[in-house]
Amino acid sequence: MADAMEFGEWLGRQLSRRGTTQADLAAELGVTRAAVSSWISGRVQPRIDKLQAIQIFLGLEPGPDALQVDAADRSSDLTWYHRPAHADGGRELGNAAAFAFESDLAVLAREATQNSLDERYVADEPVRVRYELNEISGRRLERFLEALRWESIEPHLDAAAASGQKVGRVLGDGLAELRHKERLVLLRIDDYNASGLTGDEYEDGRFAAVVRRQLDSRKTGSAGGTYGLGKATLWAASRLGTVLINSTLSEPHGGRSERRLVGRLDLPWHRTAEGEWAGPAWLGVPDAARDAARSWWADPVITEDLFLTRSSSAPGTSFLVVGVQESVGEAGDLEEMRNRLAEAVGRNFWAAMIAPGGGRPTLEASVAAFRDGEAVVPEEPVDPYLAEPSRARALRVYYDGGTVSEPTDSQSVVQSTVPLRVPPLKEGGGAQTEHRAVLLLTEADEREEKTNRLVTMRGSRMVVADRKVTDVPMGAPRFQAVLLAGGAVREPDDATAAAERFLRTAEPPDHDDWRKTDDLVSTYARGAISRIEEFGRAMTAEIRRILHRPAPDTRDEGPAELRDVLDLTRPKKPQSPKYPTVDALDGEILPDGAWRVRVTVKLPAREDPWHGVPVLKFVTRSGPHAVADWAGLTPESGCEVAEDGRLVFEPGSRTARFEGETDVTSHPVAAAMAEVEVELRRAKEAV
Structure with missing residues (x-):
């Protein structure tokens, strides 16, 4: 049983969630309003008979634990809350954050997987990410649209589509596809062993950062993301501007942790018969205290109808992109869409799927595709050794301590170092430090078409840059190179943490390079830009130096x-x-x-x-x-x-x-x- 203060906070939250006043509860229980006030303030606890009456009033199952858990929400109470237009006449005709990225499945896979890795919960276990495509029609589609409260948002979608703006054209195309073909493609992205959307509905926390806010990153250290922009790719990937969420929390909220559901509709400003609307809308249960819709603790039935059922109770979050943009191949080609997702995850996160010696990988990923419940492509794991044969082999050899200083044969992995001079911070001063990044180089696999390339990464082990190395010596073998910097190195030095922060600050929103950024200039002392440029030149110079070394005679290999x-x-x-x-x-x-x-x-x-x-x-x-x-x-x-x-x-x-x-x-x-x-x-x- 909770103490008086905890009970008071719980009781106040239940009344607020139900839109019930203290006077209503007092009248129901036959006590004075002052008595209810003393319970909520935590001064005293009610007697056993009154506790039982409170349970009945709130519709809770009898038992002592019930008074520590938020009351269940009724699916019949679900509604869409549409944010009214700004009183000053301001209009947002699209989400600017979404325009920072290309509407593409590969971009979505990169950003979503990165976000999952950044939320890793148990440090010595992998984050498990699963991508599932579902094409639905017939009765499945009907149940889904009914659970989604489609009749409530359809007029808003039609109004936004009529705007003639870029976002409106995408919405109009999505609506026409749904009405003409009577089918819908859903993409669900599940992660497990992740933190989940913890925290308060509106105050600072993971939930509010993802569901309520823009450009709220809340990430530090070696996280792959820094700008809070990546989640926008979820809504940008939907032709109907709609994403549904089911989260299992690593830290209970209101005494509950499973099936915290919410939906968000991201539209531009529009006008319907009922008035003018800012654009965003949320699916949830009414919050009388806020004149808003909040997340709800869902039952298994509506969770299933919304295609949000998770496969285990492990913490993490499921995002369902409704009407996913089919940016490759012919519309409805689920197999091609599935292959594009798998290729993007493998290309960007192959290093995170390879475990150091004796450990477990940071990431395990899989992709599947279904049509009305039938498997088009059964769930298959993403294999880093198929995605990047040469680089994966090189990293494995590095982890196992089998690298060499000079090439000895076509399978050898040469290890060298590249210096990174990290300037001091503007605030706090200090001296410049030097980090020794690790460079790995090996001959390319004969199956690889793009060769003589260098990829770079830091602590998250997501590929940052992928660049062609030019001016290599004539007669040099086809090769692949990997640069490990910051937290990605196996044996960190005294400057590792400083290098990780420095490189993280030097990444643009796309996280695809290390270069001048506003954050870099404002955070580090003069010379920071030169240090980044110097680091880039040193990488390619070291590759050329290795290739200039005498290699073993390989004239008997190949044509x-x-x-x-x-x-x-x-x-x-x-x-x-x-x-x-x-x-x-x-x-x-x-x-x-x-x-x-x-x-x-x-x-x-x-x-x-x-x-x-x-x-x-x-x-x-x-x-x-x-x-x-x-x-x-x-x-x-x-x-x-x-x-x-x-x-x-x-x-x-x-x-x-x-x-x-x-x-x-x-x-x-x-x-x-x-x-x-x-x-x-x-x-x-x-x-």
Whole structure:
């Protein structure tokens, strides 16, 4: 039994939830209003007979625990509360937060999974995320719309659709689809071992942040999200602007934790026969004290009718996107939609699904698709080793301590470090610290189409950036690289926490890069932008350094013709270091058999312009290196081409780049039968 104060708070909450006054309760129980006031204030507790009478009045099951639990809500009381239009005439013709993201299933999967990871409840157990597509029609659709109180929101949807604005056109398309085909596609996103939407209905807490507010993140530390924008993708993904929620709480609210349901309709300003409306609306039971609708403790029947039944009592939340936008393939192609969801989760969260040695992964994910109760694609787990074969293998080797400092074979994983200098905060000062991020590099799997790429991540182990690495040495194998920074490193250093915060501050709302942001500039001392840019350059520089190292002979692996073509070697540097030299060479064979090469030249410091003549040679397996003629030279930076074919380098430049294409008729052998090299001769040597 609760003490007098707890009982008083509970009783006051029950009266407020029912819209009942103290006088009403006093009259029902045959006591004075002052007696009820003393109970609610916590000064005294009622006698046993009065406690039993209170239980009957509130419709509670008899028993001592009943006086610590909120009274159950009746589904018959459900209603939609529509926010009236602003009295000052202001209008919001759409949710600005939703426009920060593309309306796409892949974007939704990334943002929703990130939010689930950020709410991990038990630290040594994985967050389990399940995506389920349901196409419904016939009686299932009828029951769903009845439980949704469709007749109450349909006029508002029609009015908003008639606005002619972008949001209105999407709503109109969704309504036409529903009425014409008499079917509806629902997407439910369940997470387990997450905190759930805890907290008060209106005050600070997870529930109010998600259901009532915009741009309220409430996240700290290594969380993947920072702006409070991600939840907007749920409503943006609905062609009817509607999302329903069922949460199992990790911390009871009002003595209850299971089946806390609420719905939110996100519309632009609109006008109906009943008046003008701001746009947002909430499905719940009436809250007389607030003139609003609040969440309700639902029974299993309406939970099932709304397709919100959860598979276990583990804490977490289920979001149901009503009329999900079918942004890929033909409308109604559930299998393609399911594949897009699975691909997005695998591509962005493969690292979170791989467990460190002896532990459990941070994330387990699965996707399923159903049509009127029949499985179109049964539930299948997302496999990180299928999503990212090379990178997943590299991370596994790193966790197992099997990395090497230099490549030894095609399966080896090279580990190196990249320094990140973290500047001091504007407030609190302090000294700059240095974090050692971990770089992993391995040969790409033959199944991977996009190669020679670097992905970056921090503590959440969600992929932040995915970028192409250019200017790699000729003859280097196809590779994949992973950079682990902040909390993602296996053995943290003294600057890990500082690096995690610094990088988190440097992420834009899309969390797809580390770069200048307003938060970064306002939080860190001068030089923060330079440190981020320096970090980015250091990553790619370290990759190129690793690839420049001598690798084992792999000419017996793969097509010999292709390896010979790609094994373009740089010429030896001239004896004198005081003359321009070729620093990097890249090239390809064109369809007509000509070589196209891109050459980077390193220039010694000099006030006067350097002059030189590029010479391309065929390096055959025997005989002298034959010279081929140029069909044309194109300057790219730091140089010009004179009429006689000489290169004239800009005074003061330290590097220059040009592109050249050979004359096929001058080739001593077919291009595929030889390697090529380019040397830069002094003008008088080429005569």
